[in-house]
Amino acid sequence: MDQGGSVFTEDSPIYQQLATQIADDVVAGTYPEDAAVPSSNEFATFLHMNPATAGKALNVLVEQGILYKKRGVGMFVSPGARSQLLKQRRTDFPQQYVRPLIREARAVGIDPVELAEMIKEEYTP
Structure with missing residues (x-):
């Protein structure tokens, strides 16, 4: 904290x-x-x-x-707490983040290729 x-x-x-x-x-x-x-x-x-x-x-x-x-x-x-938390977060990641992202992308007309490019640009330092 x-x-x-x-x-x-x-x-x-x-x-x-x-x-x-x-x-x-x-x-x-x-x-x-x-x-x-x-x-x-x-x-x-x-x-x-x-x-x-x-x-x-x-x-x-x-x-x-x-x-x-x-x-x-x-x-x-x-x-093992950190490993346990990381495993759980990886499991929860699609439901919590990917699906809402895809829903919003579809709603505003972003196709999968464009979305992947946006993610790649943001992910790269």
Whole structure:
């Protein structure tokens, strides 16, 4: 988490948004395997939210196997969590991003060749 204050939208519950942000940080390497993550109270203070909301976000990640608890010590990133998240995101990628992109391209009259060229141009540094 690199930003103080809350920057949450009303699109989904705050705890889900926080869980997603923590997962993003695991994928990015901010929290490597076996690294401690901030406590629910630390997240609550930093992000100006209810500690129960932060705790719910952490528990979601525990249930998914992304984090694990050490009683009396804190929450830590599970071994293999980054790989698990990357695998899930690759699986979800077509449904979440490709299909909506294709739907919009069709709606505005972009053919597959033109769409592929646009993607290639944007993808190349």
